[in-house]
Amino acid sequence: GRFTAPVLPWEGENVFDANPKIIQHLKDEGKVLRHDSYEHNYPHCWRTDTPVIYKAISSWYVEVTKIRSRLEEINQEINWVPEHVKDGRFGQWLAGARDWSISRNRFWGSPIPVWVSDNPDFPRTDVYGSLDELEADFGVRPTDLHRPFIDELTRPNPDDPTGASTMRRVPEVLDCWFESGSMPFAQVHYPFENKDWFEEHFPADFIVEYINQTRGWFYTLHVLAGALFDRPAFQNVICHGILLAEDGNKLSKRLRNYTEPNEIFDSQGSDALRWYLMSTNIVRGGDTRISDAGIDDVTRQVLIPIWNAYSFFTLYANVDGHSASIKTDSKHLLDRYLLAKTRSLIENTTISLDAYDLPGAAAEIQSFIDALNNWYIRRSRDRFWGPEGGGKGDPDAYDTLYTVLTIFTRIASPFLPMIMEEIYGGLTGGQSVHLSDWPHPSELPEDANLVIRMDQVREAASTALRLREDADLRVRLPLSSVTIAGHGALDLREVADLLSEEINVHEVILSSDIDASATLNLRPNGNLLGPRLGAEVQKVFAAAKKGEWQRVSENQVEVAGHLLESTEFDLMLEPTDPTTTASLKANDAVVILDTKVTPELEAEGSARDLIRLIQQSRKDADLEVTDRIFAEVEWSPANLIEVKSHEATILAAVLANHIEWLPGDLEPKISLRPE
Structure with missing residues (x-):
């Protein structure tokens, strides 16, 4: 790091030691107008930790400035994920591009x-x-x-x-980056060989790399493709972020601030980690903190539920000896819903994946798993069980679930390749789910209206269950009624019975009258309205607070003499009694739960509690699902009076031929044996 002969006054001196002498020399010659010192970061050698010496040398260049405008035009042909990279990080880098030293x-x-x-x-x-x-x-x-x-x-x-x-x-x-940028044509020895292949396959459909490759590989690919072929090097690109430790620091082998991937594979499986990464913001250019708890959540919320659905099907199909087949024309309401819901899943995941939106597709899949497990299978158990627990299950239920599970494995296989391969093989005996075709919506019937109505009922059920929880009313305790009031409520007659069963109420009341239960309030968006209306925005807020506004169209309201567009306000449905009433997400309907508990309802609830306890005893005794039993129940006399009034229901639910009722303590005791 010493100056050589061309720098005669300081020949042989270390460049850093010579710095103050050079500055003084310039001052002595009157060439320094002002001298200030600044503290700043400076690059150091990663091996010796000594300062790097900058040296100007002659280089060979690609004259990027000559084609810069054209490179910016070609950039507009590329689908960037996330989209803001196109005109943001990459577009701005292109706009300031200088000639490239290669x-x-x-x-x-x-x-x-x-x-x-x-x-x-x-x-x-x-x-x-x-x-x-x-x-x-x-x-x-x-x-x-x-x-x-x-x-x-x-x-x-x-x-x-x-x-x-x-x-x-x-x-x-x-420069090795020149070689990397030459990859599309160099890999096939173009133009000396494979000319037809190259011209057919260039530009690439898709590439993926770290977002900072906007200044590296993405850039060199783009420059050389633009210079040589006047085309982009790739049509679609995902820019991913960095995986960080749970505390937000970089992953470090020295600090051991992360769990080894092989340990995750051994404990949770590779599918859990794969889903965790593909469903997060890291594939949208964001940095993601990896946590063992997050991967555990994937196992609990995604892997186990879908495996449980598969196990449920195989268990009952094997018990009944039912050989399932593809069937899409069932007339049962729940089957029609599940088939139409699966069609929507195909459509929505295809749209997301075509747009390279992996988290969006993952969200669609996870939402479907919830509909499959926590709605269709929950509400269809009796159909697989057979009449009062005996006889054969409904063939339409078996075939519908088989059809949907088979299609689902094809949709979810890019995200969960291992578990989907296992399920697909178990269902079909086929060679591999990864050799099957991507499903097409035309494979299933369309019924968008039914999907909308059923999903609204599902949301109403979740809302009612939250009201139950807030009121400390257990689900097995039946209630008198639930009311759905508001837009579209009267269209739910066909699916109302399902709501009654799910939230355990005797009656579902549907009403279009919402005024007595909630108030629709206007909430202006000050961030958007402030720049447009200035001081007038305060009048808008005051009028909105008083309720002095009116809706002039589906997407417009008038308040304080100003017309607000849909992006400039929110309409919030606020219940008059939050303890019994809650609004749905669309803010167009409310759920009203009657929380009064009568002695008759309490007795029915006790019977349901007893059914659960007997079912748990069956499970603990390792009984087959078809085994019939004899049971003895010891409970307090008051409780026995309550549950004996529902004896027929209990016998049917637990597959009991007879139950012996014996007086006992407040805590029930159950003994049973197979018959």
């Missing part, structure tokens, strides 16, 4: 194929593009294009009449 002064690397005269009196530069061209000029065909062998190729300078000068290869090698 040469490096080292031994290892791809030699730059340029030969120059060693005599400046007879200048000549030759650039070679093929082995044939080299052989034609040098008389030999190189077998190794690396240094030092390629440097041995020399010849007399054709432009030197004296014959004294020689053509020699320049000493530089190519």
